[in-house]
Amino acid sequence: MISSWTWPDTLIEVGVIMAVMAITWQLARVLSRRLVRMALVNQQRHLPLPGLSNTRTRRLLGLDHPRQAQRTKTLGSMVSSVAGFLIVFIGTMMILSTLGFPMGPLLTSAGIGGVAxxxxxxxxxxxxxxxxxxxxEDQYGVGDIVDLGEVSGTVEEVGLRATKVRDANGQVWYVRNGEIVRVGNVSQGWSNAVVDIPVGYQADPDRVIEIITGVVTGIAEEDQWKETLLETPTVLGVESLSGTSMTFRVTARCVANQQWGVQREIRERSKVALDKAGIPGPAVPFGGSGGLT
Incomplete structure (x- = not known):
């Protein structure tokens, strides 16, 4: 077979093929990363919230977080790896064909092995x-709080084969990506804080709404909470009634994963303001307990 080679034409042809492979691989790496970056930027442009500038929205929602840069790097690396494999495979086949190796049996064997x-x-x-x-698709990332069906908790690692999640008890779960059929992400985009405030049944609803509205407005105007709240919390009104109490509901759209702090702040300040205004709390049945929920 070697005697059938045409020297030095065969070596020159092989060298040209290898040079084209190297140049094509480098171009594929650059283009893949640019395409992934452009796709992510285009996706983020469609996420601004009403009433907020696009720059502040991106910052509040974490779109400028290093996670986005890491995601771009990961996707670009995967795409370039696939492109590199195809380039090397096609180039190798061309070199073997140039050297005179029979390609039919080789491709047939490779096909059978690949199927097996x-x-x-x-x-x-x-x-x-x-x-x-x-x-x-950025369904979740490291640090997100997710519900994957049988497992809920904080994502600690996202791999191509499995996802590592730590639940509220500190237990670590390794979930195979192929077994994930649904994802509930609490941390993506923004979160909604929901607070139910019970008061005595005899209280004046309009007065209670006025007091709670003053509380949440004051919170929204403080510098400490401006970077957390995406809008002023809303007092929806009476959510439910019972024989001894009325429950008022407050909702607040805030930065992802910050809803628990907002809920605690609204509960605490509402309790203080209602007590100061003389609004009675819900009557507690004998042997029971009451309070804000």
């Missing part, structure tokens, strides 16, 4: 493909 490996690694392939789409 595919059948034996279906679960692994499913996990990797699911992980690729999870990262590409």
């Amino acid at each position: 490996i595919g059948f034996g690694a279906q679960t692994l392939i499913k996990d990797f493909l699911s992980g690729l789409f999870l990262i590409a």
